[in-house]
Amino acid sequence: MTQVATGSVRFDGVVKKYGEVTALKKLDLDIEPGKLVTLLGPSGCGKTTTLRLIAGLEMATAGQIHIGGEDVTHLTATYRKVSMVFQSYALFPHMTVQENVAYGLTVKSTPKAEAADKANEGLELVGLAGYGDRLPSELSGGQQQRVAVARAIVLEPEVLLLDEPLSNLDAKLRRHVREEIRQIQQRLGLTAVYVTHDQEEAMAVSDDIIVMNNAEIAQKGTPADLYEAPSSAFIADFIGDANLADCDVKSVSDGMALVAMNGQTYSVPTRNSLSGAAQLVLRPHSLGLAPPDTPGVKGTVSYAAYLGKEMQYTVDTEIGPLFVISPVQAKPFRQGDAVCVKIDPTQARLVAS
Template identity: 60%
Template sequence: MTMIKAGSVSFQNVIKKFGDFTALPDLSMTVEPGTLVTLLGPSGCGKTTTLRLLAGLEHPTSGRVLIGGKDVTNLPANERDVSMVFQSYALFPHMTSLDNVAYGLQSSGLKKAEARERAEEGLALVGLAGMGHRLPAELSGGQQQRVAVARALVLEPQVLLLDEPLSNLDARLRRRVRTEIRELQQRLGFTAVYVTHDQDEALAVSDTIIVMKDGDIAQKGSPRELYEAPASAFIADFMGEANVLPCEVSHVENGLASVHIGDLMHQLPSAHAVTGKAQLAVRPNSIKLEQATIGALTGMITHSAYLGDHIEYEVETKFGKLFVVDMDAHEPLPRDISVAVHLTGRGLALIHH
């Protein structure tokens, strides 16, 4: 295979309507060459529509789409320098893995011998050397997924599009295949736009995550930025569960904010804190419980579940129900007891209205 030519992606004021429904009200975004950018969000947020617009399977109502600096807004799918890996893999069941990978190359006019040689290289690239003779039914789900990635990569696209590529795999395999996809992307340096609704997947594979809500970009940033500095309660809860508590910032000095949650006061490093009412996003594993009837913040355990390496609790407080994950406990605290709630340092983020 020749060198991957990583292209940029640009959406400029893209509006997409389906009849009276506006899927994308006004989307502008950029994907830098050689990066893996994930479009993340709940069902109906516009992420798949965005991917289909990029692939040429849909066309904007207005606005422009550019790939590698070239305006492709009105080009059909087969004239865009992109390849797509579908959720269902879309492999031909009657063709061997090698023939599946070679199919697109032959369709684009390459001689059969050369197409098969390139397909062999593609299979080797994804760790399936020597598996070309197998039919899709003779491969595991993870291997089928890699065949689909190889088939897309041998076309040497400027941009690889991945639509929920791991949703058909079980949890353990998902972890392994997402690592493989990320390592392959970093090794070859291709541009990838990856769609998922799974925040763990997005955190694991992305250079940049774009969280979408109602067809708009709710926040864009690195996995760490989105997890540790969410811009809203929606982002905080979507990027791994968060308890969102009302709070008041009384004082800010030298990058430290004094945050009051009821009678509980906590000092928090914060670059952009301002005094006044705010919200505090608290990760479930940032809360420590101890059996006590008094404390700055107390609650009642209403539910506990032992999950092997951790214990989950629901605690009723005057601010509502808190979800707590205890990674250290060996014995669950009993239900219906009063507990003091303590906040530890990490996993707390201030959200200003």
């Protein structure tokens, strides 16, 4: 199967209101063809509303929506070249797998033989060749989700929409299916918009991530950009685990900030021109634990957990509780131990308080 067309998505000042409630503030958005972009954020942030506006399942209160350069603002879902993969799979239990995949094609009056051929191509693409005669109830959850993906892509959409597609799967299966979805998207060169609340999932599949909060975009960038250069404390705390510690910025020069914290000074890389009160982002993996007579931030272990490949600690310190992840040691620290938390300033990041 080859993708015949893939489209861009653009929002120009799009607003969505339900009565007096603003579900989406004035939103400007540009998604390039062939990219997988994830909408990520807490519940109620506007990500699902944005997806439904692209799909044509909701109509914009104001602004314009373009797909593949065409103004589709006032077109319903039937007339938009998009396909959606739903959280619940939405497979017809009385139809075979092949009939489910071919359903959208038959609705569009595609000849039965052609629809069957395309359905078989779709099933082969998602690794389910030979499963066409089975019923959905005879498949695992991961296989059912792949059927839903096949049903969407056989329609050859300009944009593929995925609404929390892995939320019903267990953790190990989620990893496997997300890899398959990403490989299919890249192989076909599909433009895809993916909604999830799972940060790890978003970072694993995305070209770009759009983090939303309070019905607007908080930051957009590659997974690495968002993790390494968060624009705010909210982004730092939402993308991966983060400790936020109050500090005072003394000066900024040539991309480095001199900050004071807990009576010590650190030279920290920064893209900001902050001064005065700010916060240091301290990632758990960048912190280390040492005996209490070592230079650093003094504290006491309040929680220690062995996770096989790593140890996780919570340490009550002079600057507040710190979450620390470290390799397993021959003699790990235990709850109640006095320790010193070592900070690597080259791994710290600076955000406004």
